[in-house]
Amino acid sequence: MIRVNRLSVTFNDKKVLDNVSFFVQDGERVAILGKSGSGKTVLLKSITGLIPFDGEVKVEGSIGFVFQLSALFDSFTVYKNLSLGLEEQGLAGEEIKNRVLSALQDVGLEENVARMFPEQLSGGMKKLVVIARVIALNPDHIFYDEPTTGLDPKIAQKIEDLIEKLNTERKITSIIVTHDLSLVRKLGKKIFFLKYGKLIPVEDKKRVWELYD
Amino acid sequence: MIRELGKFAIFLFKSFSGIPYIFKRPSLFAKEIYRLGLLSLPIAAFTSLFVGIVTALQTYYQMGEGIPSFFVGVTSTRTIMIELAPVVISLVVGGKIGAFVAAEIGTMKITEQIDALKTLGINPYHFLALPVIFAGILVMPILVIFSEFISITSAGVSSFVLLGVRVDDFIYGMKRFFSEKDLFGGLFKTVIFGFIITSSAAYYGMNTGYGAEAVGRSTTYAVVTAASLILVFDFLVAFLVFR
Numbered sequence: 243m244i245r246v247n248r249l250s251v252t253f254n255d256k257k258v259l260d261n262v263s264f265f266v267q268d269g270e271r272v273a274i275l276g277k278s279g280s281g282k283t284v285l286l287k288s289i290t291g292l293i294p295f296d297g298e299v300k301v302e303g304s305i306g307f308v309f310q311l312s313a314l315f316d317s318f319t320v321y322k323n324l325s326l327g328l329e330e331q332g333l334a335g336e337e338i339k340n341r342v343l344s345a346l347q348d349v350g351l352e353e354n355v356a357r358m359f360p361e362q363l364s365g366g367m368k369k370l371v372v373i374a375r376v377i378a379l380n381p382d383h384i385f386y387d388e389p390t391t392g393l394d395p396k397i398a399q400k401i402e403d404l405i406e407k408l409n410t411e412r413k414i415t416s417i418i419v420t421h422d423l424s425l426v427r428k429l430g431k432k433i434f435f436l437k438y439g440k441l442i443p444v445e446d447k448k449r450v451w452e453l454y455d
Numbered sequence: 456m457i458r459e460l461g462k463f464a465i466f467l468f469k470s471f472s473g474i475p476y477i478f479k480r481p482s483l484f485a486k487e488i489y490r491l492g493l494l495s496l497p498i499a500a501f502t503s504l505f506v507g508i509v510t511a512l513q514t515y516y517q518m519g520e521g522i523p524s525f526f527v528g529v530t531s532t533r534t535i536m537i538e539l540a541p542v543v544i545s546l547v548v549g550g551k552i553g554a555f556v557a558a559e560i561g562t563m564k565i566t567e568q569i570d571a572l573k574t575l576g577i578n579p580y581h582f583l584a585l586p587v588i589f590a591g592i593l594v595m596p597i598l599v600i601f602s603e604f605i606s607i608t609s610a611g612v613s614s615f616v617l618l619g620v621r622v623d624d625f626i627y628g629m630k631r632f633f634s635e636k637d638l639f640g641g642l643f644k645t646v647i648f649g650f651i652i653t654s655s656a657a658y659y660g661m662n663t664g665y666g667a668e669a670v671g672r673s674t675t676y677a678v679v680t681a682a683s684l685i686l687v688f689d690f691l692v693a694f695l696v697f698r
Contacts, residue, residue, distance in 0.1 A: 316568075327577070
């Protein structure tokens, strides 16, 4: 469960988020739309605790974050990228190995990818590795920041399917921040539009265009 | 200025609160020793070679004719140990290390890698800053000992080849006026310099703003701050130790 109550974020005297409140139940799938610079990423990062905010955020369960820029650690192999969080949890070597390989398999990547460095991966593969890094930790909620931006349609489709699968099969709460309207149409069960720092619920998906004006 | 010092103090507190983390992940520390120390040996060797040659030539030139030639050994060695090796190597290698660390951490900041560490439950101060600072403190004295060896050797060889000072005389002068205080005083400085170089680099890297320009700015601040503080602390150590 994620409960956000009167969350506000201010940068250099500019209020990016203004008293945002919403509630997400476990296993729900939520899409948040908005223009560039409207504060969508700031909202996700605030809930995760990466950006200081005013207001109240209550999260039951752990959060995994799929970053827009992938945020893989360049100097580590894919295996190390996936195992870092598991090592931090104090898991044993064999269990780490199993979880890493299983996560790679879940996102449709082959075992040999584990030995590669991020610079050797395509944009789409990087995104899949980031999702694998997140699911290796078995989070209760996953935040996706522009998960399909800049990817070719085929890999974007693969990621859409993966998000849907993780949500329906594993009941992982998904909050997706995106510009991609087709992604919203497909995955957004509950849709919000972020405008002037306020979060507006979208009841009718056709109304989204009007909100961009 | 006071605000910046306060932020730096908080940064140090956050970093050093993770000292046990070094034992949890010793590979991070070992990696930094390799990157900051071993990979700096070529530039340290190159710099030291010329520091030694120039010191011998300058010493001979300033002493002039009529002074016993073993004094070239005395003055070159003591100047190298007390001042030149610690300060020149700290400035040259410090520039390399400082720019490298600040740019790397700064790039990690703007590409969300530091945020990613946090979401994996990893404290970036313990994971990134602390191993770098510890490695800097350990590596700088070792680099300076290496530099002193190369500089003194090159001073001795160049004294013989270029100035006609016998190697025996050079070594006699070196031994005759050797003082442990010179050696350890010089090395003591480098521990401080190592801390200054790596902590300012990690600090500016972690506080990088947004975009490529911010990484450039952090790198510049890190190098300029470290170089300035090295000179200030060089004065303080000279005032307190070598009076």
